[in-house]
Amino acid sequence: MTIDESIITGAPAAEAVADDVSPPENDANGAAANGKNKENQGEKEQVPIEELYDLSKPIKRIERPSKDEQNAAIASLDKEIDALREDRKAIQTKIDEAMGKQKNTPIGRERDALNKLKNRKGLMIEQKRQIRARLEIVKLKADQIIGQQKNARSGMKFTNLADIEKEIARLQRRQETCSMSLSEEKQLIKEIEALQASRRTAEELKSKQGDLDTIKDDRKVIQADLNAKDKEIDSIQKEIDAQSKVLKELVDKQSSQRGTVDDLVKQRDAIKGKIDDKFKEKNTLRTEFREKTNDWYHNQRAIKAQRQMQYEEEKKRREEEKAAWLKKKEEEELAKTPYEEEMALCDYLADYLTKTYLTDSQEEEAKKAKEAEEKAKADIVAVKDDPFAGFKAVSKKADGDDNYFGKGKGKKKGKAKKTNKAATFSLSLDLFDQFGLISLNPPTSIDGVAASVEELKAKKQWYTEQPRGSVPTARDIRKANAEAASKAQSKGAKAGSKGKKGNFSISSNEDFAPLGSGVASSGSNANWIS
Numbered sequence: 362m363t364i365d366e367s368i369i370t371g372a373p374a375a376e377a378v379a380d381d382v383s384p385p386e387n388d389a390n391g392a393a394a395n396g397k398n399k400e401n402q403g404e405k406e407q408v409p410i411e412e413l414y415d416l417s418k419p420i421k422r423i424e425r426p427s428k429d430e431q432n433a434a435i436a437s438l439d440k441e442i443d444a445l446r447e448d449r450k451a452i453q454t455k456i457d458e459a460m461g462k463q464k465n466t467p468i469g470r471e472r473d474a475l476n477k478l479k480n481r482k483g484l485m486i487e488q489k490r491q492i493r494a495r496l497e498i499v500k501l502k503a504d505q506i507i508g509q510q511k512n513a514r515s516g517m518k519f520t521n522l523a524d525i526e527k528e529i530a531r532l533q534r535r536q537e538t539c540s541m542s543l544s545e546e547k548q549l550i551k552e553i554e555a556l557q558a559s560r561r562t563a564e565e566l567k568s569k570q571g572d573l574d575t576i577k578d579d580r581k582v583i584q585a586d587l588n589a590k591d592k593e594i595d596s597i598q599k600e601i602d603a604q605s606k607v608l609k610e611l612v613d614k615q616s617s618q619r620g621t622v623d624d625l626v627k628q629r630d631a632i633k634g635k636i637d638d639k640f641k642e643k644n645t646l647r648t649e650f651r652e653k654t655n656d657w658y659h660n661q662r663a664i665k666a667q668r669q670m671q672y673e674e675e676k677k678r679r680e681e682e683k684a685a686w687l688k689k690k691e692e693e694e695l696a697k698t699p700y701e702e703e704m705a706l707c708d709y710l711a712d713y714l715t716k717t718y719l720t721d722s723q724e725e726e727a728k729k730a731k732e733a734e735e736k737a738k739a740d741i742v743a744v745k746d747d748p749f750a751g752f753k754a755v756s757k758k759a760d761g762d763d764n765y766f767g768k769g770k771g772k773k774k775g776k777a778k779k780t781n782k783a784a785t786f787s788l789s790l791d792l793f794d795q796f797g798l799i800s801l802n803p804p805t806s807i808d809g810v811a812a813s814v815e816e817l818k819a820k821k822q823w824y825t826e827q828p829r830g831s832v833p834t835a836r837d838i839r840k841a842n843a844e845a846a847s848k849a850q851s852k853g854a855k856a857g858s859k860g861k862k863g864n865f866s867i868s869s870n871e872d873f874a875p876l877g878s879g880v881a882s883s884g885s886n887a888n889w890i891s
Contacts, residue, residue, distance in 0.1 A: 408659075413663065414659075414660075422660065422664065426657060435646065439643075445632050448632055449633065449636070452629045453629060456626065471607055471611060472608060475601065475605060478597060481597055485593055486594065489591070492590060496583045496584065496587060499576055499580045500580065503576045503577065506569050525563055529560075535549065536550075698825075699824075699827065699829040700824040700834065702834065702835055702836070703824050704825065710792070710817050713792075714804070719814070788804075797838065797842075798835040799835065801816055
């Protein structure tokens, strides 16, 4: 279609221009392609990171592309596109003025009048379509009633109500006046009943005939409206033809300006090409940014996967080291003498009781001092030609006097007063706990210390005869006591939360954790100090 033809037929050239300016991604084909690409991207699975990177080697970190720089570049291109659109719009205005598309020109006014006539014609055609739709509905109703009448008449001998009544009267008279067999009389009665039933059908047919007559009248009215609308459309078409002729004459007069318009169209098309190039550059920027973002994302995935792999390797190495250490400790434990801790505890308790209650402390101290003096003399080298030979160190009792060496009788030795004081027997709670760890009862008086020491020695000997794991160790007993104390504490807390108000009683064993499995509880009269 040429430009002249578009002017005559009223085709809007501006819409075509707008379509040319639109970016490729806004076209129908471009939108369909983008939708398809998005579908493919959604269906595409992520590539395994092992195929993109070698996780066994160091991975160079990729910087994340700047979204701000991307937006700034896109904004700059958008400004350039807007400027080109303004230039193209100015050229399009000049083209419209040259072609007389403006409303203030003669051609513009004539074209406006032609468009109004075409709009009126379109409105009339729409009204005609509505009238024809009404006519089709009336025809459909008439066809339905005619079909129903045909179906009803197909099984009837008489369709007129008067004929039916006349036939019924004739058959009844025959029944009353004529002699006939029983079978003939039954047949006659059936005919009479059928005629009586067809009487109702005949009444319905008569009613439907009235409806059909009404529909026919409506159809005539609608057909008249349709014919009148056709006449109006023909009349407006004549006006359109006349107006188109006037417009064509004006366009022919301006054919001398065709060369100028062609130059303006070329400029407009050149600007359109620049706009398309800008949109392509914009799409290229977006594609590059997307690819850089994907590379950065895969780099992050690779670094994360490498860290996870290193973590797993380090975890595996530590677990292997721990397993080796535990195995070594187990072997060391197996190499040790069974119940070594318990036997050492027996020695410690026996030594403590012996030194504390079975041996004189003064004699023990004197013996230690004598051994220390002999050892010191063995380490001292004798001095030859000692200038201080025969001197003895003395000291004054008064404060501030200096010590000096000199000959003299020395200090008189006074006799030390000996006081034989009865030793007091007492055991700490820690000792009770230690006796409980080896399942023995501590001595309750100084008379039972010797027997307790013998029990400890026998217990040590007993431990040497037991195989590993046959009896509870001190560690096991200590752990069991801690658990029992924890349960007792939690039980007391629960009882206190329920509002239990009880008096403390020293005679009640429930308020104390056991000190040892071998200690017998004897009530409030048990006294461990004698």
